[in-house]
Amino acid sequence: MASAAKTTSARTCLVTGGAGGLGKSIALALLAEGANVVVTDFNEKTLNSVTAEFQQRKESVLFLPADVSDAGAVESLISKTVQHFGQLDVLVNCAGIFDRLEPVGEISPELWSKVLTVNVTGPYLLSKAAINHFLSRSATDASIINIGSLASEHGWCGGAAYTTSKHAVRGLTKSIAAFYRNKGIRCNLVMPGGMNTDIVTNMANTQGLHQEGSKMLDAVVEALETPISDTKEVANLVVFLASTRSSALTGAVIKADHGITALI
Template identity: 45%
Template structure:
């Protein structure tokens, strides 16, 4: 039976790869993004191959009203919601705590932590009221979730907090048939580095680089591999056992 999947920040990069994999498997997919042009481009691309099985929405995951509208639209279009993938995220500029502005700190925490909080809360309400009840939440974390010196202070703090949110959600809702897990990803070829266009704290960046084996393209985690892992975790026989898991998926970079 086809599932309904919601992927945030999915008009490009990893989110789009995850959404496309579920569509190719026959599931229904809802994606959102803050960029209307990117959303329109994806809608045009998918129209011929996946007509009737996807919904695109411009939405801001940091806005409570926008998030509720997104969840309601998904349930209205396809009758229920089965999976939420919290993919939307932004990078900092590798600023240490003494150098980052309050504005940038708030922005990174707002998208990377408040966003998953709002979408998770709204999705759980939908999971609980539908028949049959239940659902799966996959949070896209990072090696920075467990290694504090792999990014700037704001990004590291946001992704570490996402692990705590994952485990807390799994602990309370698991016996209700609502499962939550996180993928802690290594380096990937995505558009998250667009943040560096607004400035890079070079001293911090160089210290982080010097503390580990340099990242090279062959160490990049393929987007398609992450998408397959997301599909695996939503299998009804796998999700209960994976509940609460925070899985390092990093092509062994940085080395264990």
């Protein structure tokens, strides 16, 4: 993607959930294309464990632990990014947690609140802080990229909390795109299909998945012969949306699912 590199070079990109899974792939892909990258994650220990993978351009990477659901932490994150690199150009809202595939009649208020806080309040707080920075410097092509899911459109990909959260992020994307379309700020949503990440595994190891929800998901996946995407494939799409080459795109919902939802 040599031509894309010219349009991401020197742009500063903040990637939440950047220490693992899709977030790490996105951060590495942006770095490879010449961007400055701020990698943030909730767990400082996890952040420290991946620093070696970013050594090739370590001068262009900043690692900052932060709780994306904490308003003060988010303001500090944006402030430190600007202090270090001069400005912020791109926000990638990738941090997220899964539920246990529980239906609304069974999910606990605690898990509901936890999933909605991380998956919806986090992107809201980050987008708000980033947008105010973009406006303050009269940005002409700032970009916010939200990572959704097939659960942003369908009900079989997650439990009640996760599905609701991903639908909400789709709405947030549309709202940002509508209000700031003439103010130099773009916002788009990427909807990946199945990927080899630890988002489901971590929750399953903690509490176990809901049996009925698991059966429904497995049945759909088997019926559609759902392929597993490499996180690098989705990361390449994010690199394009982060670059000035995608300047005409805002409010777009882009499925990166190998055409699976075209069958539904």
